Amino acid sequence: QLQLVESGGGLVQPGGSLRLSCTAHGFILEHYAIGWFRQDPGKEREGVSCISSSGGVTNYAYSVKGRFTITRDNAKNTVYLQMNSLKPEDTAVYYCAAENFFGCTMVSSSYTSWGQGTQVTVSS
Numbered sequence: 001q002l003q004l005v006e007s008g009g010g011l012v013q014p015g016g017s018l019r020l021s022c023t024a025h026g027f028i029l030e031h032y033a034i035g036w037f038r039q040d041p042g043k044e045r046e047g048v049s050c051i052s053s054s055g056g057v058t059n060y061a062y063s064v065k066g067r068f069t070i071t072r073d074n075a076k077n078t079v080y081l082q083m084n085s086l087k088p089e090d091t092a093v094y095y096c097a098a099e100n101f102f103g104c105t106m107v108s109s110s111y112t113s114w115g116q117g118t119q120v121t122v123s124s
Helices: none
Strands: 003-007 010-012 018-025 033-039 046-051 058-060 068-073 078-083 092-099 118-122
Touching: 003 092, 018 033, 018 092, 018 118, 033 068, 033 078, 046 068, 046 078, 058 068, 078 092
Parallel strands: 010 118
Antiparallel strands: 003 018, 018 078, 033 046, 033 092, 046 058, 068 078, 092 118
């Protein structure tokens, strides 16, 4: 069974930074595209970013473009989401998801393996 574990969330002031990690257990992450999603209570799950299995294709939601960067270290079986210039509206539970397909997508229904999520709170 594919297991994904997110980490790195926490409480940060506006303008601060966090780096989220998504580590795969039980499978080789380099064969999978990874998507990052977030969800605030009462809101729809939102696609934030994605990266292809090779790392050659990345995509970002308009709301985070220029502030967030997605990268992967296949040797560590981990994908990262570097989040800079954080805003209160970035507050949410962040999830990573994996799927074996070409390219990447921020459509959540395209992914079948999900992590448990990590809370990010941006507040002064």
